[in-house]
Amino acid sequence: MKNQSVTNYLDWMSVIIYIIMVVMGWLNIYSSSLSTVEDSVVFDLSTYYGKQLMYIVLTVPLIFIILAVDGKFYEKFSSIIFGIALLSLAGLFVFGKTVKGQANWYSFGSFGIQPAEFAKAATALALAKYLSDVQVNLKDVNRQIQALGIVFLPVALIAPHDPGSALIYSMFVLVLYREGLPPWYLWTGFVAVILFMFSLIFEPWAVILMALGVIVFVYLKTRLVDRNIIASAIVLVLVSGFVFSVDYVFDNVFKQHHRDRFNILLGKEVDMKGIGYNTNQSEIAIGSGGWFGKGFLEGTQTKGGFVPEQHTDYIFTTVGEEWGFLGSMVVIALFLGLIFRIIYLAERQKTKFSRVYGYCVAAILFMHFFVNIAMVVGIFPTIGVPLPFFSYGGSGLWGFTILLFIFLKMDANKVNEW
Template sequence: MNNQRSFFFNVDWLTVLIYLALCTIGWFNIRAAVFDEAHPDIIDLSTEYGKQFIFIVTALVLGSVVLLLESRFIAALAPAFYVVTVLLLLLVLVIGRNVGGNQAWIDLGGGFRLQPSEFAKFATCLLLARYLSSTNVKVTELKSFLIAGGIIFLPMLLIKLQPDDGSTLVFCSLIFVLYREGLSVYFLVFIGLVATLFVLALLYNVWFVVAGIVVAGLLLLLLFRRSRQFSVGVLIATVACVAFVFVVKPLYFDGLKKHQRARIDEVLGLNHDKRGVGYNQNQSKIAIGSGRVWGKGYLQGTQTKYSFVPAQSTDFIFCTVGEEWGFAGSVTVLGLYLFLLLRIIHIAERQRSPFSRIYGYGVASIIFCHVIINIAMAIGYMPVIGIPLPFISYGGSSLWSFTILLFILLKLDSNRMGMNYA
């Protein structure tokens, strides 16, 4: 009886409702993106929308199984989940199927494939939470920081070898988990500064950027000249920034492949190739813009109907929302994601267990990163790196992994009044 009460009454059903709404929106928009008049039935299993129905049903089964597990069991097996996903990431490098230039899939037969990198996300969040919630572990200490960084870096490295740049980048979002657990805000400022200097060094003359850095450094020295320690820090930072600016272009041209540089150049406005590398994003922006305020109506999108946008049911599913449901539909979807993220953070903050709180922030970070990058990619503010929109894009691996990621948090939350199981 106690288990039944825990299952039915302690689960955050509002979060489940948001999850179901996003899955439903995804299912209908996948149908719109690849609609075939010869197969109008929405559960026709020969179509992507029919297969997505199966993925949603199986995802609900997986979510229910997670809710029936013991929270202690989930925490105890965190290292095992991590090891299994690492082994799968190694396996896919050997026997994986190459799709779109990435050897990221294990063929299961019958048209179904498994993408281990998707499952590595929740496994990494679990082990990171397990480690950071351990006794005497402080992320402000170098040893703890390096171990936590290693937990994140290992799957990143294996995914980069596929090479799947999009999924690799998503793991960087876990820096927000470390920040929540005590990592200095200056570390985030440092990352933001590096990214800003990287872009500026590509857009402008190097000496112009160097002059800007020197002027900024001098202003800080004048404003805080009474603090000797701060002044020394500013001098060191200024020299480091100038040195970094001079190596940006060599790193850019030698460290990235030609097609990767072309995508970045397109976003930064350094190149305009609407028929080549910029084709996907240009068509996506046309589709979203043509929807205007209320959209063209369900199954009425011309960009969608005539398949002008490649990968429209996966990477560019948001342009289907924009074209057929307009600004109103796009804002609704963004509102659901915002509500979901705020709900996840609220759930994380009310936990009594450090393990559950840390894991909750991992969930929020992963979903936030996916949403921001996918939508920015669809509207031309990020290079095309191929990551799905959570719960909405077509694909079993993506939906299953996000479902497990979210429902583990819901299970941990349902037992939040119990003991600390970290």
């Protein structure tokens, strides 16, 4: 059985979806960065589409290497891989190249490497290794702290350079929840987000009164024997402290461009020529695509260069304008299909390590997919999160490819784990 080729057991449905998305991504990068059709040269490395094609070609041997390595390697050396990833992130504070105000790149001539894109797979491996320990029970507070600490370490190193990438790691909490983390963690995070947004819209005392109303309602609806007025009072105090801290954090911790993006999202500022320009133009481009789109290479907003960074974080605007609503739904269906396929495969794994890692892969892809599209259509602030397999960049493409194909290798290897 062990001598069988890994391709015999590779999940080809996931591979085909991956190939379709990479090809569609390159076509949209080609369209968004092409100046004139007549002068285009596909392998021109001075262009974004030329470089992306080179990255795609280099992805092929990368996939073969991942599949050639024994699946147990990733579990056995997960801690070392994680340690190397942390060192690469820490090195940015000294050797990182600053691009658009963020020192999150290592520069090698005209090319750069963004270690945060590779750290996601490393963190997923480390978390899977920790949770697969037979002694780990996430009902234990110490184990909860240790598991969350694995996630926090890369976040602490990434957040100063790239808050958007750091946000992606919040989805690991869902993986921990799947493995037994108490649900109050999820509820606390959800409530904190709601309180934060409400505190930016309303006066603090108004938010506290709303919170008090909810707490009283829950208290009255709780069975008489389970009521705890002291616990309810403590919750109200914590909520009040959080609400009053929002303004300070917003004014002193957030950078100006972050504050501007939140203010525009909440309708407190209208700056269509400044910080809100990207989102406004992307909405115009997507809306102008209609049901069926304007056609490949026919997008007027795209060709006019109205949407900055359209080949990277705003690549979905090209999809919306040239492929229309139906094309956009196809892209969304591909992402959802891949994510649900990974979850399905994760549940079929014979080892906890493989299952946890599979859920990490699904969580990371979903967060990127959701935040990027929400950002582009204006229901989420612009935070610089790429669309997997679509956005321009070698680090992103290779990082997501490594993340996915390590899991597909584990899945193909499960026939030897009986």
